[in-house]
Amino acid sequence: MLSGGYLGKILRVNLTTKKVAVEELPEQIARDYMGGAGFGIKYLFDEVPKGIDALSAENKLFFSCGPLTGTSAPCASKMTVVAKSPLTGAVGMAVTGGYFPAELKFAGYDMLIVEGKSEEPVFIYVKNENVSIRSAKTVWGVNTFDTQSILKEELNDQNVRIACIGPAGEKLSRMACIINEKRAAGRKGLGAVMGSKNLKAIVVRGTNDVPVADEAAFKAAKSTMLKAMKESAHLYPAFSKAGTPMVVDVTNAAGIFPIKNFSATGEKDYTDSLGVSKNNEAFLGAGHCYKCPVACSQMKLVKKGKYAGALSDPEYESMYCFGGATGVENLDSIIYADQLCDQLGLDTMSTGMTIAFAMELFEKGILTEKDTDGIKLKFGNDEAMTSMIRKIAYREDGIGELLADGSRIAASKIGRGSEKYAMQVKGLEFPGYDPRGAKAHGLSYATSYTGADHNRGYAFQEIFGIPIPKAYDRFASKGKGELAMWNQDLRTATTDCPSMCGFLLDMALPAIAAQNTAAMVNGATKFDYTAEEVVKVGERINNLAKAFNVREGLTRDDDTLPERFFTEVILDGTSKGQSIPKEEFTEMLNEYYEARGWDKNGIPTREKLEALGLENVISLFLEMKLY
Amino acid sequence: MKVTVKSILDIKEILGGKRTIEIEIKNSANVFDVLQQLVCIYGESFENRVFEKDGSQKPEIVLFINGTTILAREGLETRMKSGDELLIFPPVGGG
Ligand code: SF4
Numbered sequence: 261m262l263s264g265g266y267l268g269k270i271l272r273v274n275l276t277t278k279k280v281a282v283e284e285l286p287e288q289i290a291r292d293y294m295g296g297a298g299f300g301i302k303y304l305f306d307e308v309p310k311g312i313d314a315l316s317a318e319n320k321l322f323f324s325c326g327p328l329t330g331t332s333a334p335c336a337s338k339m340t341v342v343a344k345s346p347l348t349g350a351v352g353m354a355v356t357g358g359y360f361p362a363e364l365k366f367a368g369y370d371m372l373i374v375e376g377k378s379e380e381p382v383f384i385y386v387k388n389e390n391v392s393i394r395s396a397k398t399v400w401g402v403n404t405f406d407t408q409s410i411l412k413e414e415l416n417d418q419n420v421r422i423a424c425i426g427p428a429g430e431k432l433s434r435m436a437c438i439i440n441e442k443r444a445a446g447r448k449g450l451g452a453v454m455g456s457k458n459l460k461a462i463v464v465r466g467t468n469d470v471p472v473a474d475e476a477a478f479k480a481a482k483s484t485m486l487k488a489m490k491e492s493a494h495l496y497p498a499f500s501k502a503g504t505p506m507v508v509d510v511t512n513a514a515g516i517f518p519i520k521n522f523s524a525t526g527e528k529d530y531t532d533s534l535g536v537s538k539n540n541e542a543f544l545g546a547g548h549c550y551k552c553p554v555a556c557s558q559m560k561l562v563k564k565g566k567y568a569g570a571l572s573d574p575e576y577e578s579m580y581c582f583g584g585a586t587g588v589e590n591l592d593s594i595i596y597a598d599q600l601c602d603q604l605g606l607d608t609m610s611t612g613m614t615i616a617f618a619m620e621l622f623e624k625g626i627l628t629e630k631d632t633d634g635i636k637l638k639f640g641n642d643e644a645m646t647s648m649i650r651k652i653a654y655r656e657d658g659i660g661e662l663l664a665d666g667s668r669i670a671a672s673k674i675g676r677g678s679e680k681y682a683m684q685v686k687g688l689e690f691p692g693y694d695p696r697g698a699k700a701h702g703l704s705y706a707t708s709y710t711g712a713d714h715n716r717g718y719a720f721q722e723i724f725g726i727p728i729p730k731a732y733d734r735f736a737s738k739g740k741g742e743l744a745m746w747n748q749d750l751r752t753a754t755t756d757c758p759s760m761c762g763f764l765l766d767m768a769l770p771a772i773a774a775q776n777t778a779a780m781v782n783g784a785t786k787f788d789y790t791a792e793e794v795v796k797v798g799e800r801i802n803n804l805a806k807a808f809n810v811r812e813g814l815t816r817d818d819d820t821l822p823e824r825f826f827t828e829v830i831l832d833g834t835s836k837g838q839s840i841p842k843e844e845f846t847e848m849l850n851e852y853y854e855a856r857g858w859d860k861n862g863i864p865t866r867e868k869l870e871a872l873g874l875e876n877v878i879s880l881f882l883e884m885k886l887y
Numbered sequence: 888m889k890v891t892v893k894s895i896l897d898i899k900e901i902l903g904g905k906r907t908i909e910i911e912i913k914n915s916a917n918v919f920d921v922l923q924q925l926v927c928i929y930g931e932s933f934e935n936r937v938f939e940k941d942g943s944q945k946p947e948i949v950l951f952i953n954g955t956t957i958l959a960r961e962g963l964e965t966r967m968k969s970g971d972e973l974l975i976f977p978p979v980g981g982g
Contacts, residue, residue: 492978493945493947493977493978494947494978494979494980495980498896498897498977498978498979499979499980499981503981504981504982506896506979506981507979507980507981507982509895509896509976509979510895510976510979512895513893513895513906513974513976514951514954514974515954529906531895531906536896556981575981575982576981576982577982692982693982697954714982718982720980723982724949724978724979724980725949725950725951725956725958725976726949726980727956727958731956731958731959732956732959733955733956733959733960734954734955734956735954735955736955736959763980763981766980766981766982767978767980767981768980834893834951834953834954834972834974835954
């Protein structure tokens with residue numbers, strides 16, 4: 261019996277039938293998949309039929325917490341949202357923090373499943389065991405910040421926590437995100453899945469505690485974790501003061517800060533314009549997620565100039581996608597762009613990169629002012645960059661409609677050789693690290709079940725020089741298959757499942773991450789995971805997610821990178837001369853498949869699936885005649 | 888021979904606020920020699936930032952030669968060549 265950490269309950273809301281049900285969380289699923297991404301992907305695989313349109317009523321949304329969410333574990337503030345992604349057609353998952361996830365646990369649920377489709381705009385209101393589906397007429401069309409304020413007002417409760425979509429989600433932009441407070445389940449178009457269900461928001465209020473099963477063990481594990489965090493030279497003082505924008509300084513120094521849609525990486529150093537010192541000038545105050553002593557979120561205010569009044573907390577990825585990738589060096593415009601995306605409910609990264617893609621097409625003459633509503637969409641033009649965001653969110657006729665579904669779909673509409681400038685894998689736009697200068701990281705982009713996703717296997721060995729499990733030459737390709745797998749499984753198992761903040765793993769705790777997760781989760785649940793079993797949970801989920809993608813028709817050909825990285829070298833900077841020639845990439849991919857126990861086509865072998873207890877996948881593959 | 892030393896964040900400030908500096912070093916120098924030379928030039932503040940009290944290098948300080956970590960080579964004993972770039976950075980994470 262589940263005795264702590266978990267509440268043992270899943271809330272299922274059907275928007276077609278308006279039926280609300282509470283189901284039991286099976287103990288075996290808790291044990292095998294731990295929580296968060298694990299639950300989401302397990303239920304996605306089991307419940308969402310093959311080949312459905314991601315924006316149809318048949319898709320489902322899983323808002324899934326971990327066993328530590330809502331406990332007093334440090335930084336266990338996270339929740340994973342899972343659905344079939346309308347951007348990639350693959351597993352769509354995104355992690356959010358803040359306060360909504362803990363509130364869902366306080367209301368009594370490990371996971372909320374939303375299925376079906378409402379005829380009218382609605383929101384789901386969860387107040388402990390009282391669950392209702394209510395009209396969202398007053399907030400349809402309203403931005404995410406105002407939606408939260410209005411619903412709190414209407415419900416006469418300032419303490420509710422709200423996850424909602426903005427106009428972009430309503431307009432079914434495949435880059436739409438889900439915003440709670442000021443945080444986002446940002447990537448893979450999950451906001452459009454909410455929009456397709458006419459679901460504007462989920463409002464949660466919970467008043468229960470999340471019990472832990474073994475108080476003494478939990479307390480001991482927590483104090484070990486807090487001590488490791490406190491002693492971490494990575495977390496304090498710098499990261500807790502500067503947050504992720506400090507990565508700008510590192511990636512520029514290492515020559516992997518992508519510039520001009522990856523066409524000019526290394527050309528210029530953006531540290532003075534977008535690095536920590538510049539960011540500090542706009543600093544207003546720090547913010548944090550539930551029970552997080554680090555408080556890395558850095559609120560910035562633009563005090564003067566044409567973007568005066570803009571207020572947001574742009575992360576490193578915004579510095580990259582609205583900055584380097586578009587050639588824009590004006591930090592104020594990035595703060596504004598970040599705020600606008602949060603309000604309109606757009607993923608900053610896919611949006612910035614889709615604009616960068618359009619800019620490169622404009623520079624090359626593939627798009628002209630006729631296509632861009634008269635805007636000179638040149639690299640470095642901050643006004644052009646910011647003006648695109650609203651057009652995309654509202655799918656305005658012309659360029660807005662063209663770009664609203666991301667770079668891959670835009671390229672397929674434009675044609676004329678534009679496809680090779682879409683910097684995406686499986687449809688998901690690139691994060692801010694040039695893979696030519698960090699090859700395991702690049703291999704993770706190619707092989708992640710979600711597409712080009714830095715959070716599904718962050719190679720901190722290459723980017724931050726952290727020698728765990730050992731030191732790696734970031735330019736070398738040998739051994740990177742194994743490393744990419746190691747990073748993917750560890751990240752899944754130690755952050756995405758227990759629902760702890762990923763930043764801890766990349767900095768403070770990589771050496772003890774698996775052990776730490778085992779101790780914390782065991783204390784909370786009275787399970788008896790070993791560190792090895794924790795990592796195996798990560799491996800199981802990566803295999804199951806892969807199986808979902810295979811079922812949806814993805815093949816080895818989808819585990820790749822854009823042509824540019826194979827054929828163009830980095831022209832300047834510390835990573836000058838680096839590329840990933842196709843043969844080298846093929847070898848890396850072979851090595852990765854081999855390390856995973858997958859065949860040369862990237863299909864998990866029967867032996868591997870048996871070892872992971874994934875018999876249902878074996879049946880699927882037999883049905884698909886893959887064995 | 889001449890080598891370039893590149894640094895960021897607080898280490899850049901310790902090294903005079905310039906992103907890159909060039910220093911003259913004996914021909915057979917290794918990374919440790921370069922760090923010692925920097926201690927000679929920039930004194931205690933650099934020494935305390937990069938070395939523990941017992942003289943060992945602080946493990947969280949990252950050193951790249953021409954872009955790759957010295958830990959994947961011969962560590963502090965990695966030989967420098969004329970024109971090489973030594974990048975020194977403090978612990979950074981996130982992203
Ligand atoms: S480190 Fe930052 S992102 Fe992570 S839980 Fe704390 S405040 Fe949230």
